[in-house]
Amino acid sequence: MSAHPLPTSxxxxxxxxxxxxxxxxxxxxxxxxxxxxxxxxxxxxxLIASGWWAPYTAERPHLLYSLSKSFTSTAAGLAAAEGLLDLDAPVISYFPEFEAEITDPGSRAMLVRHVASMASGHLEETLERAFGPDPEEPVRGFLRLPPDRAPGTVFAYNQPATYTLAAIVQRVTGQSLTEYLRPRLFDPLGIGEAAWLQVPAGRDLGFSGLFAATDAIARLGLLYLRGGEWEGERLLPDSWVAEATRLWIPTEEAMAGGSGPDWRRGYGLQFWMSRHGYRGDGAYGQFCLVLPEHDVVIATTADTERMQAVLDAVWEHLLPAFGDAPLTGRGDEDAALERRLSRLALPPLAAKPAPLADPGSWSGAEFTPEGGVCADQPTLTGVTVAEDGSGGWGLSLAERTSRLDLGFDGAGWRVHTGPEAPVPTAVSGAGRTRTP
Incomplete structure (x- = not known):
């Protein structure tokens, strides 16, 4: 969590x-x-309302999925402001070592603004085709795929386009995105811990893979809402904010099959246009909603495939709540909301451990995947379950090269951190046995 809390009301x-x-x-x-x-x-x-559903907490970084793209866009805007990146330059000009082998006219005509706006000319996602043959240099794999249409004329949500934008930024700055953004964005905004997955090693992924707290999402949204200024200091050119958050390419045709209405409003520079305002968004409900007409930023994290349902709930319930003037006589209602937000929690497993007829019978019980392989977890080789001596249960998950030891007691969430769980792991569970 940031050392500089947002002002509250x-x-x-x-x-x-x-x-x-x-x-x-x-x-x-x-x-x-x-x-x-x-x-x-x-x-x-x-900040007028905030809450985290336990076991999630305010300070813990969360995978932002494609909301990472909006941070990549911001890095590109900063690099452009420093004269390191030109939106109107051909992509190939940043990779002269590929000049001889990238001969397709469409690939050579692709500009930085085209990959920044998901308008590379491809008609579909090219991730597997770009990364598969050339995992050490996916940009080359991407540029080897001739666009289906002229760049700039058609939208396709295409991860290698953002990856290429991120690679350009990292090439011209000589730093990873995280390193580049730390003194220019993260520190000035008061954003704490942040980390980015890398492919290959040393290059931040760009299109996904950023881990940051919800607070970081809110602060990025507020920076854009304020036109690139933060506490009286200009961090990002207002021209970049305007360009990144305006309609660059229609999306209605490309997103007509199954996507909700908020994905058919058009695309900017790594930002989506919405029925109201604009947004950065990531899979499973990671949202940075910026509503200039209401002077509002809404940040959410979640795990759902029904992302449109989350947006629908925002438009149906939150949007009408934003009035034009302060409300009087609402102290009790505000206090009730604060109490509710402070107690949010995901429901743990409801069952409780039952006493064992023969406790020793479960001591060190071991299970292995049927047939030797677990389809959902192919690296899992075995599970050991045993009472822990204090009324709870110990659970050990063995993989080919590592082991994870966890515990649960049926009383709620137990969060494991430290050497035994390098990645924070929350467990809710119960053991129940049948007496003979």
């Missing part, structure tokens, strides 16, 4: 009806296929 003081926030919480918690993880709402630059 109450919903009523900023003209927000707390009942709308309650209704939004009811909607996402009541949907069986939406698992909310966090919510932050900023109005007029002040």
């Amino acid at each position: 109450t919903p009523a003081a900023e003209g927000v009806d707390a009942r709308g926030v309650h209704a939004f919480l009811d909607a996402v918690e009541g949907a069986p296929d939406i698992e909310p993880h966090s919510l932050m709402i900023l109005r007029h630059g002040r």
Whole structure:
């Protein structure tokens, strides 16, 4: 979590009806296929509502999936402002070592602005085709794929386009995205821990893979809402903010098959246009919603395939809650909302451990995948379950080269950190046996 907290206020003081926030919480918690993880709402630059569903916490970084793209866009904007990157330059000009082998006219005509706006000319995702043959240099694999149409004329949501943009930024700056953004964005905004997956080693992925707290999402949104200024200091050119968040390429035709209405409003420079405002978004419900007409930023993390349902709940319940003037006599409602937000939790497994007829019979019980291989977890080689001597259970997951030791007691979530769990791991579970 940042060492510089965002300024806070109450919903009523900023003209927000707390009942709308309650209704939004009811909607996402009541949907069986939406698992909310966090919510932050900023109005007029002040944090008026925030909460994390346990075991998720405010300070813990969360995988942002494709919301990472909006941070990559910001890095490109900073590099352009420093004269290191030109949106109108051919992509191939940044990779002169590929000149001889990239002969297709479409690939050679592809500009930086085309990959930044998902308008490379390809009609479909090219991830596997670009990365498969050339995992050490996916940019070359991408440029070897001739565009189907003239670059700049058609949209396709295409991960290698963003990867190429990120690779250009990292090439011209001589730093990873994380290193480049730390003094220019992360530190000035007060963003704490952040880390990016790399492919290959040394190159941040760009299109996904950024781990950061919900607070980082909210701060990025507020920077864009404020036109690139932060606490009186210009961090990002206002011209980049305007360009990145305007319609560059229509998406209606490409996203017509199955996507919701908020994916058919057009695309900017690694930002989506929405029915209201614009957004950065990532798979499974990671959102940075910027609503300039309401002076609002909404940051969410979640695990759901029904991303449109989350946006629908925002438009149905939160949008009408943003009024034009402060509300009076709402102290009790604001206090009730604060209490609810402080107690958010994902429901743990409801069952409780039952006493064993013969406790020794489960001591060190071992299980192996049927047939030797677990289809869902191919590296898993075995599971050991045993009572831990204090009324709970110990669970050891063995893989080919490592072992993870966890525990649960049926009383709620148990979060494991430290040497035994290098990646924080939350466990909820119960053991139940049958007596003979």
